[in-house]
Amino acid sequence: TSDSVLVMSTDSHSNSANPDLTPIVRLSGVNKHYGHLHVLQNINLEVSKGEVVVVLGPSGSGKSTLCRTINRLETIDTGSIEIDGKVLPEEGKMLAKLRADVGMVFQSFNLFAHKTILENVTLGPIKAKGMKKSDADKLAMSLLERVGVANQKDKLPAQLSGGQQQRVAIARALAMRPKVMLFDEPTSALDPEMINEVLDTMIGLAKEGMTMIVVTHEMGFARKAADRVIFMADGLIVEESTPDKFFTNPESARAKDFLGKLI
Numbered sequence: 489t490s491d492s493v494l495v496m497s498t499d500s501h502s503n504s505a506n507p508d509l510t511p512i513v514r515l516s517g518v519n520k521h522y523g524h525l526h527v528l529q530n531i532n533l534e535v536s537k538g539e540v541v542v543v544l545g546p547s548g549s550g551k552s553t554l555c556r557t558i559n560r561l562e563t564i565d566t567g568s569i570e571i572d573g574k575v576l577p578e579e580g581k582m583l584a585k586l587r588a589d590v591g592m593v594f595q596s597f598n599l600f601a602h603k604t605i606l607e608n609v610t611l612g613p614i615k616a617k618g619m620k621k622s623d624a625d626k627l628a629m630s631l632l633e634r635v636g637v638a639n640q641k642d643k644l645p646a647q648l649s650g651g652q653q654q655r656v657a658i659a660r661a662l663a664m665r666p667k668v669m670l671f672d673e674p675t676s677a678l679d680p681e682m683i684n685e686v687l688d689t690m691i692g693l694a695k696e697g698m699t700m701i702v703v704t705h706e707m708g709f710a711r712k713a714a715d716r717v718i719f720m721a722d723g724l725i726v727e728e729s730t731p732d733k734f735f736t737n738p739e740s741a742r743a744k745d746f747l748g749k750l751i
């Protein structure tokens with residue numbers, strides 16, 4: 489079925505002794521500065537297979553930087569990042585390989601403007617994985633179908649609505665068969681009426697067992713889909729709990745303040 493396409497993620501090429509216990513993502517003592525700004529302060533974070541972690545926090549707290557370090561769009565100063573038990577190196581072949589395990593969806597959809605919707609999704613598998621075009625087309629169509637935009641396959645991104653483009657971006661990331669999907673405010677640039685179609689796609693993914701790290705201001709999504717909420721402020725993980733506990737009984741003053749401002 490088209491659903492099964494999405495979850496063919498992880499174990500087949502894992503050498504770990506204990507694949508089910510190895511976190512898909514592990515940050516250990518990660519520090520990063522931008523000049524004098526200590527933007528990530530001793531971040532420790534483990535995300536298990538199939539877990540959905542929602543990252544909340546005020547603007548400027550380091551949420552995007554955290555996401556960007558996980559697939560090495562940003563370097564770190566100290567600490568380590570592991571993807572499925574393998575340390576993300578500075579550069580080289582292993583970096584490219586591990587990066588392919590991390591799908592990323594940004595606020596701005598970042599589709600290739602001059603390629604069709606179908607080509608946007610097939611490009612990665614063909615170029616990075618050497619997949620045959622016919623196989624890539626088949627995979628892409630099943631993913632486009634899954635996110636509900638298969639009938640747009642021959643159009644250019646600009647001909648689609650923002651919500652449709654973001655769903656294509658999700659399909660494109662999934663086409664690389666990532667072990668984890670990172671979402672950095674995926675609905676922040678969307679008109680309100682399009683937010684739910686993207687969130688519903690993400691909820692579907694979560695239900696199918698995809699490991700996800702989601703930065704969002706959509707508290708409804710956090711309540712519904714998160715296994716765990718991480719609250720960041722000033723480069724620190726200030727609080728970590730279940731969504732239920734976080735929303736009804738936050739511990740830190742920062743979190744209380746943050747939640748108070750949402751209403």
Ligand code: ADP
Nearest residue numbers: 522525527545546547548549550551552553554
């Ligand atoms: P968030 O996503 O939580 O809003 P960011 O990770 O984007 O936070 O930013 C955290 C802090 O780092 C902010 O103060 C921001 O201005 C700063 N910052 C982000 N990117 C850069 C950069 N490339 N150079 C310098 N400072 C940056």
Ligand code: MG
Nearest residue numbers: 551552553673
């Ligand atoms: Mg951000």
